[in-house]
Amino acid sequence: MKTLRRDPLVRGLGLASAALGVPQVARPADVARGIGVTAGPRQRTATLAVGVRELAAAGGLLARPHPVWLWGRVGGDIVDLALLTRALRRHDGRGLGRTALATAAVAALTAVDVYAAVTRTGRGSETTLTATTTVSTSPEETYAFWRRLEGLPTFMAHLEEVRRTGESTSHWRASAPFGRTVEWDAEVTEDVPGSLLAWRSLDGADVDNGGEVRFSPAPGGSGTEVRVTLRYAVPAGALGRAVARYFGEEPSQQLDDDLRRFKQAVETGEVVRSEGAPAGKRARGEFPQHPARPLTPKELKETLS
Amino acid sequence: MKATCWMGPDSVSVEDVPDPSILNGRDAVVRITSTAICGSDLHLVDGYVPGMQKGDILGHEFMGEVVEVGAGVDRSKIRVGDRVVVPFPIACGACAACRARLYSCCENSNPNAGMAEKMFGHPTAGIYGYSHLTGGFAGGQAEYARVPFADVNPLVVESDLDDEQVLFLSDVLPTGYMAAEMCDIGDGDVVAVWGAGAVGQFAMDSARMLGAAKVIAIDREPYRLEMAAAQGYETIDFEDTDVRSALLDMTGGRGPDKCIDAVGLEATHGAPHVALYDRAKQAVRAETDRPHALRQAITSCRSGGVVSVVGVYGGFIDKFPVGSWMNRSLTLRAGQCHVQRYMKPLLERIERGEIDPTRIITHRMPLSEAPAGYELFKHKREDCEKIVLSTR
Numbered sequence: 136m137k138t139l140r141r142d143p144l145v146r147g148l149g150l151a152s153a154a155l156g157v158p159q160v161a162r163p164a165d166v167a168r169g170i171g172v173t174a175g176p177r178q179r180t181a182t183l184a185v186g187v188r189e190l191a192a193a194g195g196l197l198a199r200p201h202p203v204w205l206w207g208r209v210g211g212d213i214v215d216l217a218l219l220t221r222a223l224r225r226h227d228g229r230g231l232g233r234t235a236l237a238t239a240a241v242a243a244l245t246a247v248d249v250y251a252a253v254t255r256t257g258r259g260s261e262t263t264l265t266a267t268t269t270v271s272t273s274p275e276e277t278y279a280f281w282r283r284l285e286g287l288p289t290f291m292a293h294l295e296e297v298r299r300t301g302e303s304t305s306h307w308r309a310s311a312p313f314g315r316t317v318e319w320d321a322e323v324t325e326d327v328p329g330s331l332l333a334w335r336s337l338d339g340a341d342v343d344n345g346g347e348v349r350f351s352p353a354p355g356g357s358g359t360e361v362r363v364t365l366r367y368a369v370p371a372g373a374l375g376r377a378v379a380r381y382f383g384e385e386p387s388q389q390l391d392d393d394l395r396r397f398k399q400a401v402e403t404g405e406v407v408r409s410e411g412a413p414a415g416k417r418a419r420g421e422f423p424q425h426p427a428r429p430l431t432p433k434e435l436k437e438t439l440s
Numbered sequence: 441m442k443a444t445c446w447m448g449p450d451s452v453s454v455e456d457v458p459d460p461s462i463l464n465g466r467d468a469v470v471r472i473t474s475t476a477i478c479g480s481d482l483h484l485v486d487g488y489v490p491g492m493q494k495g496d497i498l499g500h501e502f503m504g505e506v507v508e509v510g511a512g513v514d515r516s517k518i519r520v521g522d523r524v525v526v527p528f529p530i531a532c533g534a535c536a537a538c539r540a541r542l543y544s545c546c547e548n549s550n551p552n553a554g555m556a557e558k559m560f561g562h563p564t565a566g567i568y569g570y571s572h573l574t575g576g577f578a579g580g581q582a583e584y585a586r587v588p589f590a591d592v593n594p595l596v597v598e599s600d601l602d603d604e605q606v607l608f609l610s611d612v613l614p615t616g617y618m619a620a621e622m623c624d625i626g627d628g629d630v631v632a633v634w635g636a637g638a639v640g641q642f643a644m645d646s647a648r649m650l651g652a653a654k655v656i657a658i659d660r661e662p663y664r665l666e667m668a669a670a671q672g673y674e675t676i677d678f679e680d681t682d683v684r685s686a687l688l689d690m691t692g693g694r695g696p697d698k699c700i701d702a703v704g705l706e707a708t709h710g711a712p713h714v715a716l717y718d719r720a721k722q723a724v725r726a727e728t729d730r731p732h733a734l735r736q737a738i739t740s741c742r743s744g745g746v747v748s749v750v751g752v753y754g755g756f757i758d759k760f761p762v763g764s765w766m767n768r769s770l771t772l773r774a775g776q777c778h779v780q781r782y783m784k785p786l787l788e789r790i791e792r793g794e795i796d797p798t799r800i801i802t803h804r805m806p807l808s809e810a811p812a813g814y815e816l817f818k819h820k821r822e823d824c825e826k827i828v829l830s831t832r
Binding site (some may be wrong): 173269271286317358359389391395398399402403404405406407408409411412413415424425426427428429430431433435 | 465729
């Protein structure tokens with residue numbers, strides 16, 4: 136969200152909220168008269184309420200910028216337009232021009248707000264995940280294990296298949312929330328044996344993504360520190376993330392678990408299964424698991440297939 | 441096969457379940473001949489350990505005969521037909537923890553490490569029959585069990601010792617031994633042991649074996665104190681005695697040099713108001729564990745001494761005497777036993793007759809009577825100290 140803090144449009148809208156909110160709260164009656172509305176108690180209260188809302192939006196946009204404040208402004212605009220339309224309809228004629236002008240101004244501002252909210256929401260939708268582990272193998276061995284991309288699906292929960300398609304290109308297929316499958320072609324962008332492997336998806340990917348793995352010797356020659364960074368565009372941004380989380384998808388936990396299984400595979404040659412989590416990599420680490428008792432032949436067949 | 445299952449808090453029953461099969465290449469399947477109920481199983485039955493699921497098979501102290509090994513098992517280490525004792529923590533043998541011989545902290549054997557990490561900050565090893573927090577592995581109070589990393593974990597017993605002489609190498613004997621070992625016992629040391637259950641008794645035996653001049657048992661069950669007294673240990677009944685004063689009295693005002701907590705999270709206190717205070721806190725989840733033994737061990741220990749904890753704790757406690765610990769230069773050591781470290785040397789001690797593990801067995805019953813065994817053990821009826829279940 137750092138980019139929003141420096142975004143002139145977001146800052147401008149924040150300042151505009153402040154400029155509108157201060158007089159509305161300090162002198163509600165004068166503001167009501169200013170836009171050609173009778174300054175009765177109801178109108179004064181409405182103006183005051185609108186002012187408080189504007190100040191909240193100003194605080195949010197200037198201090199902790201987030202697209203939610205922009206959408207809040209859009210919601211406020213709709214309320215304001217409703218109030219002004221009502222005022223226009225019941226107008227006694229005095230100052231009608233000023234009310235009409237105010238309505239036009241709010242309509243224009245609404246357009247700006249909608250534009251800002253829509254364009255700025257998209258920005259926060261790229262997610263970066265990091266995870267790290269230490270394994271007891273050397274950086275060269277550890278790198279080699281990872282470099283064999285076809286092997287990644289054995290320990291990465293969401294990967295179904297990675298197929299080599301060229302010297303530095305490969306085709307990836309992964310499961311996504313709500314039973315969907317996403318596919319993409321990727322290319323290796325950096326490849327330093329024993330220390331770094333980076334890749335990114337090519338044009339036409341279902342989900343734009345990329346990542347890197349860095350391998351460095353652990354202190355005292357006791358193995359290798361592995362640092363993974365994954366970046367991907369989340370469909371539907373923050374909302375999509377929240378919905379996925381609600382249905383039990385916690386990406387950072389999943390990457391941690393992926394890396395744990397990577398460590399198991401590198402160090403012991405297998406991904407550990409228990410009766411409770413018999414599916415190995417498909418275990419979500421969430422309840423309910425299978426009870427800690429042997430599987431029936433039918434369950435076994437499904438699990439190991 | 442028949443297996444003892446956790447069906448909910450205070451509910452244990454013997455059920456018909458599928459026979460285990462190989463899930464990983466390095467698994468073995470063991471036909472169990474003898475298994476035991478552990479004091480720590482009571483924490484599960486009493487509902488204090490999170491992550492239990494209806495139908496989970498209980499039991500982490502078991503031995504038997506290998507009937508099947510996976511394709512990836514190193515057959516120079518273990519073969520079909522071998523008689524084995526299985527250590528309760530599952531270790532991979534390859535990670536940094538295993539290489540440092542910290543087997544119960546194995547970094548690879550718990551497929552639910554993410555859950556354990558949330559509770560403990562770092563994950564711990566898989567354990568048989570001990571909740572999904574420790575991996576969701578089926579337990580050993582059954583006719584068969586699957587044993588992962590079979591070429592790393594089980595101890596092959598070649599001598600003709602009875603099951604009862606070697607069964608406790610799976611947990612309580614090494615756990616008691618490690619409790620004493622962590623004390624760094626020197627000549628003339630007085631060692632006090634809270635809890636005279638199976639682990640406590642073996643901690644006392646081990647303390648004496650490692651050179652303690654005097655061993656003191658603290659409990660409130662007369663039969664447990666008598667069992668300790670019969671070995672020549674001094675005793676304190678905390679039900680009618682103030683433990684700290686008694687310990688000062690027995691040590692010329694110094695306090696014990698080394699203190700062992702073999703009680704853990706379900707401790708109680710001789711003074712009803714103190715016991716009630718922690719019960720209430722636990723009931724409203726203001727703490728998960730009742731640390732009476734730990735508090736007493738810390739405040740009783742001589743300055744500069746060691747407090748060694750092998751009683752099981754699971755979460756968080758209230759009123760930890762941090763001032764006493766810090767200002768008096770106490771050393772606090774703890775751990776789930778790294779059983780694999782101790783199995784062989786302790787087997788040799790048993791073979792040489794230096795330890796008699798069978799002395800703690802008070803009840804023998806068939807596996808089918810396990811639920812009745814749990815009742816006896818939980819309520820300490822019939823002077824129940826240790827139950828061995830047999831499948832034969």
